[in-house]
Amino acid sequence: MAVLLVAELNGSSLATDLTAKTICAARQLGSVTALCASEGCEEAAEEAGRLDGVDKVLVASDGRYGHQLAEPTAELIVALSSEFEHIVGPASTSAQNILPRVAALLDVMMISDITAVIDDNTFERPIYAGNAIQTVQSIDHHKVITVRTASYDAVGEGTPAPVVAIEPVADPGSSSWVEDRVAASDRPELTSARAVVSGGRGVGSHDDFELIEKLADKLGAAVGASRAAVDSGFAPNDWQVGQTGKVVAPDLYVAIGISGAIQHLAGMKDSKIIVAINKDGEAPIFQVADYGLVADLFTAVPELIDKLD
Amino acid sequence: MKVLVPVKRVIDYNVKVRVRTDGSGVDLANVKMSMNPFDEIAVEEALRLRESGIASEIIAVSVGVRKAQLVLRTALAMGADRAIHIVTGDDPHVDVEPLAVAKILHRIVQQEQPGLVLMGKQAIDNDLNATGQMLAGLMACGQATFASELRVDDGQATATREVDGGLQVVQLTLPCVVTVDLRMNEPRYPSLPNIRKARRKPFAVHGPEDLGVDISPRLNILHTVEPPARKAGEILSTVDDLVAKLRDEAEVI
Numbered sequence: 001m002a003v004l005l006v007a008e009l010n011g012s013s014l015a016t017d018l019t020a021k022t023i024c025a026a027r028q029l030g031s032v033t034a035l036c037a038s039e040g041c042e043e044a045a046e047e048a049g050r051l052d053g054v055d056k057v058l059v060a061s062d063g064r065y066g067h068q069l070a071e072p073t074a075e076l077i078v079a080l081s082s083e084f085e086h087i088v089g090p091a092s093t094s095a096q097n098i099l100p101r102v103a104a105l106l107d108v109m110m111i112s113d114i115t116a117v118i119d120d121n122t123f124e125r126p127i128y129a130g131n132a133i134q135t136v137q138s139i140d141h142h143k144v145i146t147v148r149t150a151s152y153d154a155v156g157e158g159t160p161a162p163v164v165a166i167e168p169v170a171d172p173g174s175s176s177w178v179e180d181r182v183a184a185s186d187r188p189e190l191t192s193a194r195a196v197v198s199g200g201r202g203v204g205s206h207d208d209f210e211l212i213e214k215l216a217d218k219l220g221a222a223v224g225a226s227r228a229a230v231d232s233g234f235a236p237n238d239w240q241v242g243q244t245g246k247v248v249a250p251d252l253y254v255a256i257g258i259s260g261a262i263q264h265l266a267g268m269k270d271s272k273i274i275v276a277i278n279k280d281g282e283a284p285i286f287q288v289a290d291y292g293l294v295a296d297l298f299t300a301v302p303e304l305i306d307k308l309d
Numbered sequence: 310m311k312v313l314v315p316v317k318r319v320i321d322y323n324v325k326v327r328v329r330t331d332g333s334g335v336d337l338a339n340v341k342m343s344m345n346p347f348d349e350i351a352v353e354e355a356l357r358l359r360e361s362g363i364a365s366e367i368i369a370v371s372v373g374v375r376k377a378q379l380v381l382r383t384a385l386a387m388g389a390d391r392a393i394h395i396v397t398g399d400d401p402h403v404d405v406e407p408l409a410v411a412k413i414l415h416r417i418v419q420q421e422q423p424g425l426v427l428m429g430k431q432a433i434d435n436d437l438n439a440t441g442q443m444l445a446g447l448m449a450c451g452q453a454t455f456a457s458e459l460r461v462d463d464g465q466a467t468a469t470r471e472v473d474g475g476l477q478v479v480q481l482t483l484p485c486v487v488t489v490d491l492r493m494n495e496p497r498y499p500s501l502p503n504i505r506k507a508r509r510k511p512f513a514v515h516g517p518e519d520l521g522v523d524i525s526p527r528l529n530i531l532h533t534v535e536p537p538a539r540k541a542g543e544i545l546s547t548v549d550d551l552v553a554k555l556r557d558e559a560e561v562i
């Protein structure tokens with residue numbers, strides 16, 4: 001069976017890690033054709049073609065796809081859909097914006113955020129903030145799926161696949177892009193980092209959040225935050241980890257001044273090693289932590305930074 | 310301009326979910342149920358649009374069991390003008406799929422002709438994050454998902470979306486669908502007089518068949534299990550112990 005894989009693009013460049021992890025799930029379903037839809041994304045298409053498990057790349061390089069708006073991108077995917085039984089993307093904000101729209105246009109149910117492929121029609125996915133895992137079997141002619149990338153390893157490089165340019169389709173014109181507010185950072189990305197250091201409300205202020213960032217830099221880690229820390233303005237929204245933020249599963253997750261609400265745990269409890277630093281020994285975060293330190297973060301974290309030298 | 314606000318009755322976000330041992334699902338008998346937190350934010354945003362003179366009428370709609378009328382009463386008590394309840398039975402364990410909900414909402418949109426549909430970005434029970442996008446697809450209109458800020462004027466909606474890389478601002482032609490994220494606003498509590506007033510507000514009840522929508526599921530739920538539990542770790546007494554453990558035992562630094 002044929003799979004259309006919606007490659008993740010940041011502007012014109014390939015989000016390699018997210019795409020490579022999604023391929024790991026997609027190739028279990030059949031032969032993978034990757035779709036790169038953006039503006040000036042020919043190079044991204046070549047790169048996608050080099051990922052192991054990709055048999056062909058379709059590239060739709062056109063202004064109307066430059067910001068991955070759902071309306072034109074969904075039309076494009078629907079136009080391509082007759083040749084594919086599965087349409088798969090990462091559970092990123094971009095694909096999760098586009099693919100349910102595609103599913104509705106194809107009159108099929110959306111299968112979001114899968115963590116395992118059982119067979120062509122059957123998948124596992126977490127529900128209730130990860131407190132239960134459901135196995136669902138689709139009876140639809142098309143399966144439109146997003147993949148929880150934290151559950152998969154990235155595929156490596158393989159033989160380059162052929163890249164074929166395709167024509168754009170009509171843009172319904174119901175939306176337009178105004179601006180992106182994206183802060184550039186030299187740190188690893190949250191969803192692909194080997195280690196993540198996250199701060200919560202306990203950190204207390206935007207200025208003190210620097211302490212979290214310092215520890216992260218020491219460990220070569222990405223920086224995360226709880227919702228409370230983001231809501232309080234200590235950290236930007238794209239650092240949020242949890243049910244409504246990003247889902248991560250690094251080798252090391254350090255939670256500092258985070259109580260461990262189920263909605264936060266939903267985004268990090270599959271991490272390999274969890275460290276919690278919290279002054280309240282009763283905090284629920286300790287129930288999932290491999291190593292806990294009951295301490296004031298303002299003394300423990302500077303000491304930790306020192307001792308990592 | 311009318312604003313349509315779909316609201317869902319879900320398990321309260323504070324409740325610890327219990328998975329039935331026979332694999333048949335999550336236990337929802339005698340469990341506190343509430344309005345989906347994202348939907349409360351959508352109701353609040355609609356109220357603010359009415360208070361600023363942009364919205365003229367707010368219609369809350371729920372697709373769900375008979376008891377879902379309680380979340381509609383909450384929406385009315387918060388300030389919505391009227392409610393439409395599409396009753397789908399009595400068993401709270403039967404979750405109507407987003408595709409079917411979107412089809413029902415589409416019919417209501419055709420009848421009511423709202424300028425804007427404001428809804429939560431996901432339901433905290435099935436976590437599907439799909440209904441708004443699906444409705445926008447059926448309506449063939451613009452969509453702004455995961456919005457944390459919304460401005461409506463001159464037949465346009467401008468929304469700031471929370472995306473993986475940061476924020477994205479998009480502009481949509483009305484009518485359109487906006488799904489809201491948690492940071493959009495802080496929902497109000499219904500006041501006592503408003504709770505009383507809500508009892509007299511118009512409340513329509515229909516079945517899915519009245520709208521000609523087939524709600525039979527497309528996904529068979531084979532079983533539901535608890536995720537693997539993490540084994541309890543250890544509490545260390547010093548930073549030195551922590552560094553030693555990370556270095557020698559876990560080998561992650």
Ligand SMILES: Cc1cc2nc3c(=O)[nH]c(=O)nc-3n(C[C@H](O)[C@H](O)[C@H](O)COP(=O)(O)OP(=O)(O)OC[C@H]3O[C@@H](n4cnc5c(N)ncnc54)[C@H](O)[C@@H]3O)c2cc1C
Pocket residue numbers: 199200201202203225226227228229240241242243244245246256257258259260261262263264267277278279280283295296297298322346347433491
């Ligand atoms: C629908 C919904 C979705 C949600 N989605 C998310 C989500 O995606 N991600 C998320 O994180 N949350 C989410 N939440 C919010 C969640 O319920 C919690 O409110 C939030 O995670 C709490 O953040 P926190 O742990 O930083 O704050 P708190 O719960 O206030 O915890 C702060 C902790 O810091 C500790 N502390 C304070 N001072 C110090 C100190 N000096 N030294 C050491 N420790 C200290 C305290 O002991 C406490 O344990 C969601 C909620 C809802 C309703």
